[in-house]
Amino acid sequence: MKPQVLVIGFVVLLAAVWGFLPPFTVTLLCYIGLYSLVAVGLVMLTGVGGMTSFGQAAFVGLGAYATAWICTAPEAAQWLSFVPKGLYPWVGLALGLAVTALIAWGLGAVTLRLSGHYLPLGTIAWGLSLYYMFGNLQALGGFTGISSLPPLEIFGLSLASPRMLGIVIWAVLLLAIWALHNLLDSREGRAIRALKTGRLMAESMGVDTAQQRIKLFVLAALLAAVSGWLYAHLQRFVNPTPFNLNIGIEYLFMAVVGGSGHLWGAVLGATLITLLKEQLQDWLPRLLGTSGNFEIVVFGLLMLLVLQRASGGLWPLLAGFAQRVLKLQPPPRALATAGAASLEQRPLPPAGEQILKADKVTKRFAGLVANNAVDMDVRAGEVHALIGPNGAGKSTFFNMISGVDDPTEGQVRLMGQVMQGKPSRAFAALGLGRTFQHVRLLGERSVLDNVALGAHRRGHKGWIASMLRADRAEEAAVLAEAMRQIERCGLAEVAHTPAASLPLGQQRIVEIARALAGQPALLLLDEPAAGLRHLEKQSLAKLLIQLRAEGLAILVVEHDMEFVMNLADRITVLEFGTVIAHGTPAEVQANPRVIAAYLGGDLA
Numbered sequence: 001m002k003p004q005v006l007v008i009g010f011v012v013l014l015a016a017v018w019g020f021l022p023p024f025t026v027t028l029l030c031y032i033g034l035y036s037l038v039a040v041g042l043v044m045l046t047g048v049g050g051m052t053s054f055g056q057a058a059f060v061g062l063g064a065y066a067t068a069w070i071c072t073a074p075e076a077a078q079w080l081s082f083v084p085k086g087l088y089p090w091v092g093l094a095l096g097l098a099v100t101a102l103i104a105w106g107l108g109a110v111t112l113r114l115s116g117h118y119l120p121l122g123t124i125a126w127g128l129s130l131y132y133m134f135g136n137l138q139a140l141g142g143f144t145g146i147s148s149l150p151p152l153e154i155f156g157l158s159l160a161s162p163r164m165l166g167i168v169i170w171a172v173l174l175l176a177i178w179a180l181h182n183l184l185d186s187r188e189g190r191a192i193r194a195l196k197t198g199r200l201m202a203e204s205m206g207v208d209t210a211q212q213r214i215k216l217f218v219l220a221a222l223l224a225a226v227s228g229w230l231y232a233h234l235q236r237f238v239n240p241t242p243f244n245l246n247i248g249i250e251y252l253f254m255a256v257v258g259g260s261g262h263l264w265g266a267v268l269g270a271t272l273i274t275l276l277k278e279q280l281q282d283w284l285p286r287l288l289g290t291s292g293n294f295e296i297v298v299f300g301l302l303m304l305l306v307l308q309r310a311s312g313g314l315w316p317l318l319a320g321f322a323q324r325v326l327k328l329q330p331p332p333r334a335l336a337t338a339g340a341a342s343l344e345q346r347p348l349p350p351a352g353e354q355i356l357k358a359d360k361v362t363k364r365f366a367g368l369v370a371n372n373a374v375d376m377d378v379r380a381g382e383v384h385a386l387i388g389p390n391g392a393g394k395s396t397f398f399n400m401i402s403g404v405d406d407p408t409e410g411q412v413r414l415m416g417q418v419m420q421g422k423p424s425r426a427f428a429a430l431g432l433g434r435t436f437q438h439v440r441l442l443g444e445r446s447v448l449d450n451v452a453l454g455a456h457r458r459g460h461k462g463w464i465a466s467m468l469r470a471d472r473a474e475e476a477a478v479l480a481e482a483m484r485q486i487e488r489c490g491l492a493e494v495a496h497t498p499a500a501s502l503p504l505g506q507q508r509i510v511e512i513a514r515a516l517a518g519q520p521a522l523l524l525l526d527e528p529a530a531g532l533r534h535l536e537k538q539s540l541a542k543l544l545i546q547l548r549a550e551g552l553a554i555l556v557v558e559h560d561m562e563f564v565m566n567l568a569d570r571i572t573v574l575e576f577g578t579v580i581a582h583g584t585p586a587e588v589q590a591n592p593r594v595i596a597a598y599l600g601g602d603l604a
């Protein structure tokens, strides 16, 4: 049985019983739907994107207050005199979304620059600010709030009762989950998944990570605002209390307890927390003999327990259980790659053309000169090796020529263009593909997914197209290209295996396949042979020789001298940040300065 069957079953069951449920249950389900909508945004933001926000309740407030103000303020009625009254809530929705997008964009631009625990602290700051703004603006009714909101109407049909509005709430929620599921299963989704742990890597694949983070932040805020809009028309009354920081923390509980990396975890978390809160608010005052928000204490303990026992939340446990009991099969990755169009190709530069030029590149860290006027170039159709003892400055130089860092002095030119101040993704766009000294893969994702991320810059479909599944032709082409590179690198057997379960040597090859998927003109390989067994090294050398013959320029940083000497056309040797030798392997091996630098080493 496919997991989708369960979802369809759930929706059908909900639809079938909806008309017969007691009013109290319907109202409870309405709230669960509304909370799920906010929590699903948090799953995207926090669970998938790695940005923790305590302030989502404030965005719910923006959505609720925008419609409350439009529907009740005399000034709004004056401006909207040409609009039929029944449409006011829809104007309120448009205003809420616009204001939320604007504020979220502004807040995101400032807050998302913060890293580590400063980011969640930042969200607490604006969560509080917006809450007090709602309470202190007289136009919004102060802490008393705004009452007498009209019900929603769709084509003249009133949605005054929770039973009617609940249908809209759940339809919106299911639509949102469908769209977000599609987004995650796309080129843009792969970029989003890289935000949490692989930003530097994603930039090197051509992803604008700052822009993706802001978009994710705005998306989560918009989902919260829609929830607020529906909430306002369900309650027909708004005041600041449901939008305070406590509730912001509760939304986070829902996402984390349910399973912050899973869209359905949001629904599970919202259901559990809402039901638990309901029960605890009844029982705790009776048990303790005094009233108060004791449920918050229980939530805190529950959160600790979940984080300790099931850090991924309860959804993966439930899904695992269902898989065993119901024998659910995750759908086989439909690789409709046969007949897929191919991605944009660009011709490789002719052999011998200068691809990369480092001109007197110097890098200083305070007093330490890590690179001292390093000159080198890499040409199409050659393997150039950069070697040197530990601490010689190879990684620093690698960072200079890949856009991770800028030289203090000197110049890097890629394809003839001066690259000073440009980010890694600009290097990728010009044709640079790279691997990392410490492997940077998305461990839980398959090899195919990881390699497909390498082709990111060759696709163009954006978020909306991905959400609406209008990206399938391009996605098939991206996956076909990824599969081609996987086969080329001899990884076909493990294409669907999670990258983290491969031995380190194979993970390095996955990184090469990922770099190749970007169709580079220049390949930078940082210690590609480290961790490889003898036979694996031989097949890597064979692959690199083939790539060189195809016209790629390859720069390798490597400690394995046998590997380097058998492969490289030219070698540059660094010591204490300075080039001490340059030439063919034979010339370098005969150089007295190199022999002295490697005295005791295995230069042979």
Ligand SMILES: Nc1ncnc2c1ncn2[C@@H]1O[C@H](COP(=O)(O)OP(=O)(O)OP(=O)(O)O)[C@@H](O)[C@H]1O
Residues within 6 Å of the ligand: 365, 368, 369, 370, 388, 389, 390, 391, 392, 393, 394, 395, 396, 397
């Ligand atoms: N961000 C930094 N701040 C200060 N010093 C740094 C920084 N990065 C590197 N260094 C210093 O610069 C020098 C060169 O380091 P680098 O990592 O480039 O050498 P390497 O040749 O790559 O060494 P290895 O082979 O061990 O990786 C070292 O002395 C190192 O301590």
